[in-house]
Amino acid sequence: MSPDSKIFIAGSRGMVGSAIVRRLRAGGFSNLLTPTSAELDLRNQAATHAWLAANKPDVVIVAAAKVGGIHANNTYPAEFIAENLAIALNCIDGSHRAGVPRLLFLGSSCIYPKHAPQPMTEDCLLTGPLEPTNEAYAIAKIAGLKLCQYYRKQYGVLYHSLMPTNLYGPGDNYHPKNSHVLPALIRRFHEAKETGAPEVVVWGTGTPRREFLHVDDLADATHFLLSLESPPDWINVGTGTDVTIRELAEVFMHAVGYTGRLTFDTTKPDGTPRKLMDVSRLTALGWHARISLEEGVRQTYAAFLGELRSGRLRAV
Numbered sequence: 001m002s003p004d005s006k007i008f009i010a011g012s013r014g015m016v017g018s019a020i021v022r023r024l025r026a027g028g029f030s031n032l033l034t035p036t037s038a039e040l041d042l043r044n045q046a047a048t049h050a051w052l053a054a055n056k057p058d059v060v061i062v063a064a065a066k067v068g069g070i071h072a073n074n075t076y077p078a079e080f081i082a083e084n085l086a087i088a089l090n091c092i093d094g095s096h097r098a099g100v101p102r103l104l105f106l107g108s109s110c111i112y113p114k115h116a117p118q119p120m121t122e123d124c125l126l127t128g129p130l131e132p133t134n135e136a137y138a139i140a141k142i143a144g145l146k147l148c149q150y151y152r153k154q155y156g157v158l159y160h161s162l163m164p165t166n167l168y169g170p171g172d173n174y175h176p177k178n179s180h181v182l183p184a185l186i187r188r189f190h191e192a193k194e195t196g197a198p199e200v201v202v203w204g205t206g207t208p209r210r211e212f213l214h215v216d217d218l219a220d221a222t223h224f225l226l227s228l229e230s231p232p233d234w235i236n237v238g239t240g241t242d243v244t245i246r247e248l249a250e251v252f253m254h255a256v257g258y259t260g261r262l263t264f265d266t267t268k269p270d271g272t273p274r275k276l277m278d279v280s281r282l283t284a285l286g287w288h289a290r291i292s293l294e295e296g297v298r299q300t301y302a303a304f305l306g307e308l309r310s311g312r313l314r315a316v
Contacts, residue, residue: 011064088144165238169215206246
């Protein structure tokens with residue numbers, strides 16, 4: 001991938017896509033295609049195929065997705081599978097039809113079985129049942145991964161995938177019900193501090209273990225993988241370390257400066273007991289995460305405050 005490559009970042013306005021745009025620009029890439037969802041609806045096959053044929057990018061990065069936490073995945077499974085399947089198929093098949101030689105598809109750690117051996121290696125894909133609360137999203141992401149694998153096998157195009165762990169960072173979605181656990185905690189602790197609430201209630205038992213990767217580290221990993229001439233069909237991207245939800249909540253209490261009680265609503269679902277990525281393949285290729293959870297949370301809370309003050313806070 002040369003500095004003058006024409007690169008299409010699908011989902012460039014989202015948390016992940018905007019981080020990738022920042023990283024590419026910092027790396028000297030200026031020929032970036034970043035249409036908004038209003039300008040290009042990736043769920044629309046005809047529109048997506050026509051746009052790709054007209055613009056003919058050298059590289060496509062599929063960072064677009066319909067995303068959400070346990071509540072959103074449980075409540076809207078039909079939309080999660082349908083919209084994410086459409087995005088994957090339209091981008092991947094459309095890129096091949098337009099003659100795009102290289103494509104990187106961003107998946108998710110939820111593609112792996114609920115009770116996969118920990119840490120989860122790339123080889124455990126399709127070896128057991130998925131976590132029911134996000135099965136719809138996971139199936140769509142598995143389909144995208146397999147599309148890339150088979151287009152590469154059959155047509156020789158360099159289409160490959162990365163599977164990030166749980167992500168966080170500036171530009172996240174802070175909807176009180178539909179967001180992921182980390183932005184939900186930021187908003188909950190901030191509002192409790194502002195209102196003087198005596199306690200913050202967190203869903204579940206607090207015992208599940210999760211791994212968290214700052215979105216700027218993911219963007220750096222994306223840049224790194226696109227520099228490889230022969231990357232794996234799919235590869236895990238994470239930190240290789242995890243914390244309990246209770247420990248995560250305590251990190252937020254400290255970062256936000258909240259001094260009330262922390263309690264857990266055990267009537268709410270925990271989700272997968274543990275999700276830790278085996279990142280040994282990526283480490284062996286020469287990349288590793290650099291931003292610690294404590295530093296990343298401090299940065300993210302500062303970004304949250306800035307977005308809140310400016311009226312740019314996403315809560316959809």
